[in-house]
Amino acid sequence: MSATTRYLIERFTIYLLTVYISFTIVFILPRLVPGDPLSIYYARLRDLGSVQGVEEMIEEYRKMLGLDKDLFTQYVSYIRSLLRGDLGYSIGNFPAKVSDMIADALPWSIGLLSVTTILSWLIGTLLGAISGWRGGRLSRIFSIGALFLSNLPYYVLAIILVFVFAYTLRWFPSTGGYSVGMTPRLSLDFILNVIWHSVLPALSIILSSLAWWYLSMRSMVATVKGEDFVVFAEAKGLPQKDIMWNYGVRNAILPQVTGLALEMSRIFAGALVTEVIFGYPGLGTLIVTGIRTLDYFLIQGTILLSIFAVATATFLVELIYPLLDPRIRYGGG
């Protein structure tokens, strides 16, 4: 078996394990609550005055969750329905299916997150490489700025951006995924409208994660620059540009990719909260809807999908790794 295959199998096993363990924890959590959660839940919904259809829904759930059966049967049917992609019914929007609601929100989140993550990683890494290689005053000034942005939660930046660009300057809309009154369809008009609405949420994610990638790449490249083989390349008379790309960036890029895989859940969690600030119609807003309407199954479904999404994204990033790391490709080290 080649080293790459071994690496891929190992990664894939870890990916499946993470998802499986997380899903199992999600199954166990509500069952740790003393008493019959559904009855407490029902009573609480009744207090809030929303009884329409609740009773039949609770019955539906009792059947679906198999609460009268033993724990193991419940667990098996839970895993089975997850494999079918069945996440149950929404309580706030009964009889809407949770999976349908997620399907509406998912493209928004994936669109926002993939674009911002890739852009900020690419730009941050590139700027960091140049800045780390050249050094100098400008690089130091940039770093101070980046140091302040890099750890600032996205939502803090989001509030500031809303105030400056949406409220004061009125350049961009402050809320929603597209203008009210527009119907989602595949036209240039609509697409431009969507992009226009996503500028601010995207910007708040990009700015602070760009700073993060910038800093880590900068310090990595600066370290590589001091290595003997770089001095040797310089002594050989290779052009600076070649040394930077082939020796500096080539070596520093590996930890950057590992970093991307490690940061995935932090990026995702930050984006969820940012979506809420902008009322962006993705998974974060869906969770808040669930919280407002006491819709535990909507929340649980969204969380399950989020766990799956984060794990999958991490796994995808890890797939890039063998392409970059000769130690995995040829099996040494």
Added chain:
Amino acid sequence: MSTTQKITKMFKILSSLRKNRKVVFGITAYVLALFISVFVLLNYPPSSKKIGYAEPLLPPSPEHILGTDILGREMIVLQAEAVINSTIIGLTAASIGVLVGSLLGFVGGYYGGRIDYVSRVFTDVFLSVPSLLFLILISSLISSLGKQLNIVEVGLLISLFSWTWPARQVRAQALSLKERDFIYLSEISGERKLEIIIREMMPHMIPWMTASFVNAFMTAILTEAGLSILGLGPQTDMTLGMLLWWPLNNAAMYRGLWWWWIFPLAAFIYMFFSLYIVQIGITEIINPRSKVV
């Protein structure tokens, strides 16, 4: 190592912390905020944070320095309370996190073998699951049952995930530390393992544990803010996160109620940066190459 040596070592670490300007600056800024908050709370009647104390949504004026919120509560009192409550959340989560994490890391790293394997796998699983997602689920489960969490309970909840990073850090250090000569020496001289961990290794771990503590403290405060902005915060108490949730949830910005959101945001950024500067300083001490500025 003799006791005097150990004490010297501790002092050296403490003085390197004291000499680092960033650490001193950050801690001073944070403590200053705490002092001001206590001062404010002592000088305002307890009723000033009750609903209907003053007229709602009054802009700042000599009588109401930071204005009042939608329920007629004194903003300055709410802010003071938020600073203290968030600190309690941070302290609870960070103390438990560092204590549990260090113990796990020490024991795993020092004893090695099967104990190490189990604790490492356990730590890695917890590190790889997205903690905020689980905290959202647990909090919404609790709130859907109609239960309100108080400040300490929020801290305890967050501490469910705050031990992972300290555990990993401490384990890595314990692994390298146990190969040092003075540890061998104390093993030969017949000290018990637990004694070695506490008496010989602990003093060397203080910088790492401090760094983990500050990190866990900051993460806890940010996690609480994230949960609160999603609507899962402690509804009856004020925290730095709830301080932001109220104006966000009531569109304060668009209604021109600037004092209702600018002051909380400023307080949040202030508290965040004072901790962040401490963190940067400590990282510089334990890893001088990380110095950026």
